[in-house]
Amino acid sequence: MRVDGQDVAVSGSLLQPLTRRTNDILRLALAGVFLVVIVTSSLITRYEWEALERSISEIVGVLSPTQSNTVYLIYGVAILALPFVILIGLIVSRQWKLLGAYAAAGLIAILSLSITGNGIAAPRWHFDLTERLDTVLSQFLDDPRWIAMLAAVLTVSGPWLPARWRHWWWALLLAFVPIHLVVSAVVPARSLLGLAVGWFVGALVVLVVGTPALEVPLDGAVRAMARRGFQVRALKVVRPAGQGPLMLDATERTSDDAEPGTAIVELYGPHQRGGGFLRQFWSKLRLRDSETAPIQTSMRRAVEHRALMALAVGDLGMANTSPIAVATLDRGWTVYAHKPACGTPLDDCADAIPVARVWDSLAVLHSQQISHGDLRGKAITVVDGTPLFGGFAHAEYGASDAHLHTDIAQLLMTTTDLYGAPKAVAAAITVFGFEPVLAASRRLTKTAVPKRVRMSVRDAGTVMPTVRDEVKRQTGADQIKTTTITRFTRNQLIQMVLLVALVYVAYPFISSVPVFFSELRSANWWWALAGLAVSALKYLGAAAALWACADRLVSFRDLTIMQVANTFAATTTPAGVGGLALSTRFLQKGGLGALRATTAVALQQSVQVITHITLLIFFSAAVGVSADLSRFVPSATVLYLIAGAALGAVGIFLFVPKLRRWLATAVRPRVKEVANDLIALAREPRRLAVIVLGCATTTLGGALALWASIEAFGGDASFVTVTIVTMIGGTLASAAPTPGGVGAVEAALIGGLAAFGVPAAVAVPAVLLYRILTCWLPVFLGWPIMRWLTRKDMI
Incomplete structure (x- = not known):
């Protein structure tokens, strides 16, 4: 390449990869x-x-x-x-x-x-x-x-x-x-x-x-550096433009007896700012104002900010690089040329540099209210025993306390990875004092610590709790409560989603309320109150079963209260996954580990399925052949289709390597663990009896509530018949895609009662009353109960 009469050698590929265009x-x-x-x-x-x-x-x-x-x-x-x-x-x-x-x-x-x-x-x-x-x-x-x-x-x-x-x-x-x-x-x-x-x-x-935007204006970059006194003799491509900038090594043109200088040239394309701007905007939307910096809408402003921060930190003697040129080039490109980082990366010389010196260097930045924002090991180099900083893409001048505390949290993770938690925390406390380190340790979360910093350490999931425990030990703090830096918490998002789902699932029911209330005039209220009373057996039974599965390590009273909130979570989420998640979370907060809590819930659900099937077989034999059950049995074509789909799914999981590995590494150990728990449970008759009795009470409580609802409207159906309808109807409706099975449960129960001869004039209002007693009342009570459990830190 010839620029202003001078030949500049260029080596390497400048073309941006296809996947990055x-x-x-x-x-x-x-x-x-x-x-x-x-x-x-x-x-x-x-x-x-x-x-x-x-x-x-x-x-x-x-x-x-x-x-x-x-x-x-x-x-x-x-x-x-x-x-x-x-x-x-x-x-x-x-x-x-x-x-x-x-x-x-x-x-x-x-x-x-x-x-x-x-x-x-x-x-x-x-x-x-x-x-x-x-x-x-x-x-x-x-x-x-x-x-x-x-x-x-x-x-x-x-x-x-x-x-x-x-x-x-x-x-x-x-x-x-x-x-x-x-x-x-x-x-x-x-x-x-x-x-x-x-x-x-x-x-x-x-x-x-390609397009003209892919043509790199190297001549403009060479001229911009020449205006700053750096005459380029050769350029070598280090990394093509992609997720980051196009990076080149530049060699300076000097006289024959002088040592040529080098520089790093970063060229940003015209459209590379899109992703960065969207990330900044999402951070502004998600995080509180004190946690974020002003949005830099253009690539030139982002590059200028980085260069200016390098100058500011360089004035303190804490920068391992210095800017050479910043300029806007043709076709929307921006160049940032700077000296290479001097010194040895901290990752390579941690054994020779005391950890206290790293913290002393950060204290110099903080004394001028400068935050770095990217304290990874590779952004810190050591020159003559003094740690210096590079990068500065996330640095801020006039930083808030939140930014300064985030710096301390990041350096705690980096130095813990290199020196160990006791040395890192002790050095941080010596330099900054107890309160700043304690405040920074509250930010050791996935939300507060950027992913780039978490990925730079060997095991961030282990490092963060290790640092928090060490800070508690050295500061004498009883508890370190994590700082909320987002505008909305995860619990608030979950509750909002559940409320929206509740409105969605309640709409079909609300449309039938006028007809239902007109039928209530002829209802027997004593039977309705009896149905409300026996419906409570569902929550007592579920609580007893889960209490026994958790080895009686949690409060039975609190577990019973949680079952009401569980109804709200299960009804407003498809397939009741919200209820399972809420139960697992409650057991974790009650002192069980994550694996033990998950196992307890899986064990309770497994026994519930076995008990449900056993009761279904028993009551079906008791009913005999006196009723027409054909509407409950799918046609042969449907059964063949289901069997074919099941066999196809099995074949896919067996022949696809990733799915096969997932079955072997994720599913098989859990299934084996549940099977071992069932075997161990069989050797404890008393505990097994409590779990089975609780699961049976959960099923029979719903059947008693439906039977009382039928009696309230003058129906005449035996308890055995109602139990069959409840279990078969509930089983068929469980496959419905709607949260809580709304619509599918009502249709299945009304159709089941009709199969046993219950008139529609009785079946329809009875089923609606049953759903009010067992679903909608607990749902509306479950929302405030779940809020109460959240305030008490039980979920």
């Missing part, structure tokens, strides 16, 4: 979606679109036949001349290497629409002017291959030429839609297909050959 990939994806929409609408809704186009044409078609023919001729000539004008524009602007992409895009677009069942049909274009001129032009204006070629070459050549030309050319091409509405009432579907195909082909060619 975000704009080109997005353009190709949009073109693909547009093509699918055009094809789908042509096959499905073409007649409706033609009717709409004719209606619009009646409104806009105000031209006479002569005027319409004139417009058609003028536009046809423009469309015919457009590709040649584009070609001349490329030649005038000397875009020689684009000519190949131009020709390739045009030929691929034409070829893709020329393929037929009998092979390739060549276009029949001609310029025989013996016919009418509008007939000659129509073969181009209405031919999808010509429209596709135009769209393809416009897509390819547009980014390389002035924006004004590109806008006018696209407007001219897309004008065929309103032109057809004025002239011929209906837009040719084949022309729209040609437009979609041409855009897709052009976007694909652009992705392969």
Whole structure:
């Protein structure tokens, strides 16, 4: 490369990888979606679109036949001349290497629409002017291959030429839609297909050959560094542009007897700020104001901030690098050149440098109210025994206490990984004192410590609790409560989702409330109160079973109260997963480890399933063949489909390596653990009896509540019959996708009662009353109870 009469050697690949060309990939994806929409609408809704186009044409078609023919001729000539004008524009602007992409895009677009069942049909274009001129032009204006070629070459050549030309050319091409509405009432579907195909082909060619934004303005970067006194002799690519900037090593041009200097050149592309801005915006939205810095909307501002912070820290003698040049280059690029980091990385010399010196260096920054924000081991180097800092992309001048405490938390993790927790915490307390270190230890969470810092240590999940425990030991603190730095907590998000789900699942029930209340006039309220009383057996039974599964290590009273909140969580989430999660969380807060709590809940659910099936078999035998149960049994076709799907799923899990490993490493140990717990439980008759009795009470409590509800409306059904309906109906409805099985449970229970001869006039209000007693009352009581459990730190 020759810049201002000087030769600059460039080695390495400057081209950005295909997977990192975000704009080109997005353009190709949009073109693909547009093509699918055009094809789908042509096959499905073409007649409706033609009717709409004719209606619009009646409104806009105000031209006479002569005027319409004139417009058609003028536009046809423009469309015919457009590709040649584009070609001349490329030649005038000397875009020689684009000519190949131009020709390739045009030929691929034409070829893709020329393929037929009998092979390739060549276009029949001609310029025989013996016919009418509008007939000659129509073969181009209405031919999808010509429209596709135009769209393809416009897509390819547009980014390389002035924006004004590109806008006018696209407007001219897309004008065929309103032109057809004025002239011929209906837009040719084949022309729209040609437009979609041409855009897709052009976007694909652009992705392969690149855009002018990918051309790196190295000459501008060399000139910017020369203005700052650094004459570049050679550039070597260290890393192509991608998730980060394009990085190059620059060698200085000096006299023969002088040692050439070096520099690191970072070149940021025009669209690399998008992801960073979105991350900053999300942090602003999620975190409190004191936790975030002002948003830097442009790449130039972000680079300038980094360079200015390097200068500020350099004035304190704490920077391991210094800026050389910051400048905006052609085509939206930004250059940041700086000296290489001096010294040895802390990770490589921790044994020779006392940990106290690292903390002393951070104290110098904090004394000037400067926070670093990225205290990884590789961002700290040691020069003559003094730790210095680099990076500064996340540094802040005039930092808040939150930023300073976050610095201490980050350095606690880094130094603990290198020196051990006792030395790291002792040095931090010596330099900063008890209160700042204690406040910083409250920030040792995944939310407060950035992922880049957590990934830099060997095991962040172990380091953070180790540091907190060491801080408690050395400061004498009884408890370190984590600091809430977000605007909304995880519990608040969960509760909001549950409330929205509650509104969703309650809506079908609310619509039937007026009819239900009209039926209540004839109800026997004593039976309704009895149903409410026996429905409490469900919560007592579930609490007893889980209490025994947890080895009686939690309070039975609190566990019973939690079961009401559990109803709220289970009803507002599909398949009741919220209830399982709430039970596990309650046991963890009660003192059980995460694995033990999960095992206890899994054991209780396993015994519940076994007990449920056993009771179902027993009561089915008791009912005998006196009732018509055919509506509960799926047809043979459905059973075959279910069996086939199950076998297919088993085959997929066995033949796909990742799924097979997941079964072996994640599922199999849990299943084996539950099986071992069941075997061990069988050897403890008293504990087994409590769990089985609790699970049976949970099932029979619901059956008693439904039986009382039927009696309240004057129904006549035996308890055995009602139990069968409750268990079979609940089992079928458990597969429903709606949270809490709303709609499916009611339908299954009403249909089950009808199968046993209960009239619909009794079954419908009885089932609604049963759902009020066992579902909706606990749901509305469960919300405040769950809030109370949260305040008491029980969940």
